[in-house]
Structure formats: structure tokens, C-alpha cells
Amino acid sequence: MAFVEPVTLSARGIELVPLALAHEDGLRAAAADGELWNLRVTSVPEPENTRAYIEAALAMREQGQRFAFAVLEQASGTVLGTTSYHDILPAVKRVEIGYTWYAQRCQRTHINTTCKLLLLTHAFEQLSCHVVGWRTDNFNHASQRAIERLGARKDGVIRGHALRRDGTIRDTVMYSLRSGEWPEVRAQLLYLLNRPRRQEARHAD
Template sequence: MAFVEPIVLRDRGVRLEPLALTHEAGLAAAAADGELWKLRVTSVPEPQDTRAYIEAALAGREQGHRFAFAVVEDATGTVLGSTSYHDILPAVKRVEIGYTWYARRVQRSHVNTTCKLLMMGHAFDALGCHVVGWRTDNYNFASQRAIERLGARKDGVIRGHAPRRDGTIRDTVMYSMRSGEWPEARTQLLYLLQQHAQKA
């Protein structure tokens, strides 16, 4: 039995469902909103690579180290992006959340906060994780701010850690949250979502 079993998570008009080849066209359309593959600090696939991107995610799921979701607008079925559990370590009950990206039109909306609330809640409350982690490019300052807003703590920087799409080598900033920190983080995320709803 896999540590992360297939599940659909939904809240506030957003649905996370297991990524599948049927999401190919929707995922390509989401990436095209903002030509996200042109950002050097992200993992967004170029249009012609979308199927290979999904196949790689499915291979990771089969091997037990990654579980990818399509982020979908619940009312319309429109694909908004993708996110994953990865570096899944059942022995120590740890997962990381990453490979996350969204169509430009829903960036800075409630979508990312909702997805993180769903994924962190599932990791801590259903899977019994002790730790949830994040990693990001040292130059992806927007990602670092977003992770810090979740209440995660910076663990440190792994220097010369991974290649970027342009061939340069990145330093990776590592973050984590322990299960004891989750109740306070959840309260803060719910507060942020309430604030966003009042502005909408």
C-alpha cells in the first residue's frame, strides 16, 4: 500500500485530483497563461513537453516518491495548474510539497493558499506526517515569501544543488514545518482566506 493513496481534495471552489494524461490539454492551456515555462526558476513544462511532464509525474507516483495533483476549478473543470507531494519518506512520515505552479490569472488569488491548506491538512491530519517540507530556488523570492507566509521555517541553503532549465546550477532554499506547528499555521491560513474573501 502506498503512503499517499489517490484522493480528491476540495475546498473554496478548488479541487485537487490525481494528475492524469487526461489533463494534458488543460495543463498546457494553464501554462500558456503567462508563458510560465519562460521563467528560469520554475519547473513548468513547455507546451510540447506537457505529456512527458505528466508521464514523469506518473512514474514518480508508481515509484512511490511523488504524487502529483491537477489543480482544477471545481465549478467548470478548468485546469488551473499542478502541485505535488514529493520526496515522500514513509519511514519518517515526511513529505515535501512542490512542483507547484498556476496559470497567471489565478496567481495572488485564494487558489495557492487553499491548495496548501488542503495538502498540509491531508499530510498532517490524514497521513500522520511529522514533517512537511518545501524547497525552492534561491532566486525565486516570490516562492520563498509564499512558503514563509504558510508558517514554514527556513532550515538552510543547499549550495550548488540542482540544475535550472537554462543550464545554470541553483542553490536550494529548504523549509519545513513540524506537526506541532500545524494547528497555529492552519489558523493563520484560514484567517488569510477569510481576509481575501472579504476583499473579493
């Protein structure tokens, strides 16, 4: 049995469902809002590569390495973006959250915080994870701010760690949150979501 089993998570009008080939058109439309594939420090697929992006995510699911979700507007079923558990380590009960991006119109809204609350709640309270991690490009300052706002701790920087889409080599900034820190982080996320007319940092990783 896989550590991360198929599950649908929902709250505040947002639904996370297992990513499938049926989401191809919706995911392509979400990426087109802002032409997100032009962002140097993210992995958003170009329109013609959307199907291959989903197929790669599904292959990683079969290998137990990644579980990708489509982020939907619950009322309409519109695809708003995607996010994943990845680098899944069942033996030590650790997952990372990443491959996250949203249509431009969804940025600076409650959507990212809602998705993180859903993913963290499932990881700590259903999967009994000891640690949840994040990683992001050293030049993706918006992502770093968003991760830090969640209450994660910066573990360090892995230098010369991975290739960017333009062929340059990036440093990777690593963050983590331990299970003992989760109750306070959960309270903070709920506080942020319950504030009126709140704004949040643009996020993609």
C-alpha cells in the first residue's frame, strides 16, 4: 500500500483532487493566465508540454515518489493550478510540498494558504508525518516569503543543486516543519484565513 493514497481534500471553496490526464485542458488554461511558463524560477509547463507534465507526475506517483493534485474551484470545477507531495519517504514519515503554481488571478488570494492548510493537516494528522519539507530556487524570493509565512524553518541552502529550464544551475533553499510545531502553525494559518480582506504573497515553487 502506498504511503500517500488517493484522497480529495477541500475547504473554503477549494478542492484538491488527484491530478489526472482529464485536467490537461484546465491546467493549460491556468498556466496561460499570466504565461507562467515564462517564469525562470518555476517549473510551469509550456502549453505544448502540459500532457507530458501530467504524465511525468503520474509516473512518479506509480514509483511512490510524488503525489500530484489539481487545485480546483469547488463550485465550478475550474482548474486553478497544481500542487504535490514529493520526495515521499515512508520509512521516516516525511514528505515535501512543492511543484506548486496557480493561475495569475489566484495569486495574492487565500488559495495558497488554504491549500497548504489542507496538505499539512493531511500530512500531520492522517499520514502521521514527523516532518514536512519544502525546497525552492534561491532566486524565487516570493516563494521563500510564502513558505516562511507558513511557519516553516529554513534548514539551509544546497549549492549547485539543480538545473533550471534555461540551463543555468540553481542553489536550492530547504525548509521544514516538524510535527511538534504543527499545532501553532495550524492556529496561525487559521488566523490568517479568518482575517477579512487578507492578502498573501505570490507563490510558485
